[in-house]
Amino acid sequence: MTRHTIQLKINEQTRTISVDARKTLLDALREDCNLTGAHAGCEHGVCGACTVIVEGEPVRSCLMFAVQAEGKTIRTVEGLAQGGALHPMQKAFTEQHAVQCGYCTPGFLMLTVAALEKTPDMDDDALREVVASNLCRCTGYENILAAVRIAADDMRRRT
Amino acid sequence: MKPAPFTYHRPLNIDEAARILADVAEHDGRIIAGGQSLAPMMAFRVARPQHLVDIDEIVALDVLCIEDATLRIGARVRHSRFVPGAIAGPTGEIFAKVMPNIANYSVRSRGTFCGSLAHADPASEWCALATLLDAEIIARSVRGERRIPVSAYFDGAMSTTLAPDEIIIEARIPVLREETRTGFYEFSRRKGDFAIAMAIVAFGVENGRITSPRVSVGGAEAYPRRIREAERALDGAAPGADAFAAAAEAAAAAVDPMEDAVTDAAYRRDIVRAATRRALEQAMQ
Numbered sequence: 317m318t319r320h321t322i323q324l325k326i327n328e329q330t331r332t333i334s335v336d337a338r339k340t341l342l343d344a345l346r347e348d349c350n351l352t353g354a355h356a357g358c359e360h361g362v363c364g365a366c367t368v369i370v371e372g373e374p375v376r377s378c379l380m381f382a383v384q385a386e387g388k389t390i391r392t393v394e395g396l397a398q399g400g401a402l403h404p405m406q407k408a409f410t411e412q413h414a415v416q417c418g419y420c421t422p423g424f425l426m427l428t429v430a431a432l433e434k435t436p437d438m439d440d441d442a443l444r445e446v447v448a449s450n451l452c453r454c455t456g457y458e459n460i461l462a463a464v465r466i467a468a469d470d471m472r473r474r475t
Numbered sequence: 476m477k478p479a480p481f482t483y484h485r486p487l488n489i490d491e492a493a494r495i496l497a498d499v500a501e502h503d504g505r506i507i508a509g510g511q512s513l514a515p516m517m518a519f520r521v522a523r524p525q526h527l528v529d530i531d532e533i534v535a536l537d538v539l540c541i542e543d544a545t546l547r548i549g550a551r552v553r554h555s556r557f558v559p560g561a562i563a564g565p566t567g568e569i570f571a572k573v574m575p576n577i578a579n580y581s582v583r584s585r586g587t588f589c590g591s592l593a594h595a596d597p598a599s600e601w602c603a604l605a606t607l608l609d610a611e612i613i614a615r616s617v618r619g620e621r622r623i624p625v626s627a628y629f630d631g632a633m634s635t636t637l638a639p640d641e642i643i644i645e646a647r648i649p650v651l652r653e654e655t656r657t658g659f660y661e662f663s664r665r666k667g668d669f670a671i672a673m674a675i676v677a678f679g680v681e682n683g684r685i686t687s688p689r690v691s692v693g694g695a696e697a698y699p700r701r702i703r704e705a706e707r708a709l710d711g712a713a714p715g716a717d718a719f720a721a722a723a724e725a726a727a728a729a730v731d732p733m734e735d736a737v738t739d740a741a742y743r744r745d746i747v748r749a750a751t752r753r754a755l756e757q758a759m760q
Contacts, residue, residue: 317480337483449579
């Protein structure tokens with residue numbers, strides 16, 4: 317077993333933490349960085365509640381070891397709002413009632429933000445395909461899709 | 476922290492990776508790249524490697540190009556790279572048709588093509604495609620480089636002829652002829668779930684007759700394979716409902732389907748029949 321001192325660039329802040337090799341990025345964020353926005357759901361890559369953005373890509377943080385994220389740029393849901401203003405995706409989720417129990421919400425936010433930053437002009441089929449990556453156990457998918465469509469328009473207008 | 480303890484290695488080039496793996500292979504040392512299959516298995520402790528050799532920082536493994544009519548796919552090339560237009564011609568078309576069926580958007584941004592070959596899940600789309608396209612697996616160890624034809628690569632469910640100290644560094648795939656038609660059909664219960672069965676096909680049409688037909692069936696048996704009986708039913712036939720039904724019937728008859736608690740052999744055989752026919756129909760669209 318090995319222990320590693322690593323630097324992670326999270327939400328534009330550099331953090332130095334010491335972790336066992338087997339610690340997932342999810343656990344490192346939650347336990348070592350006090351960033352509990354990424355949620356532990358299934359912890360084997362099925363549900364997507366732990367999704368964060370690593371180097372611009374949506375990543376299931378339960379399937380990445382923290383030591384693999386050394387030196388990489390990470391964004392979590394805590395970094396989405398800028399100076400008190402909600403990200404367009406957060407705003408749309410709020411306004412479209414895309415949140416029921418809220419457990420899956422951070423994962424959906426990071427998934428859809430990453431996908432739309434990569435491909436801003438995604439058509440509706442592609443958006444549905446992206447949203448299908450994560451699970452909402454309240455099954456509130458229609459409102460999630462409605463929010464993502466509105467946020468997609470909003471994000472395109474702002475760029 | 477669900478995975479069992481392990482020692483982590485991060486080599487920066489292929490030689491170093493091969494040296495480390497040679498040292499730790501006998502202690503259940505494993506290669507990790509994207510980790511989208513290995514990490515879940517470690518979370519369940521189905522896999523408990525004592526050493527992980529992470530090849531994800533080896534930039535030389537990023538190669539994705541066509542050279543001398545051969546598609547080269549390095550071990551760090553992720554599923555999401557195979558978007559329409561990324562690779563020219565019918566080879567690129569079939570990769571782009573298959574890719575969206577793999578897991579989900581996030582997993583595709585991290586998991587790798589060569590990792591799928593190494594994992595060798597019976598329901599792996601890439602394993603079925605590598606089988607269709609006569610891929611060659613380039614395995615590297617301190618003992619040298621070995622080229623394994625895909626026909627000699629799989630030897631059971633999640634089992635391959637790769638030696639414990641060998642790293643897949645690349646897959647090489649002869650590109651399809653320019654006018655080749657391709658089709659893919661997969662059935663699974665849920666979007667992104669494991670396939671119950673799938674078929675991938677490629678063929679030419681010359682003077683109204685099918686030439687060089689290939690049919691690969693995945694998910695039905697322990698590992699994917701070309702179904703020669705279906706290919707014979709297609710060879711020289713006029714493309715259309717009759718030939719496709721005959722090929723689908725031949726594929727259904729040829730497979731020895733796996734069974735599990737919810738899928739019996741007869742059902743999986745039906746799915747093979749339908750998947751083969753639909754893949755052939757798609758190739759004509």
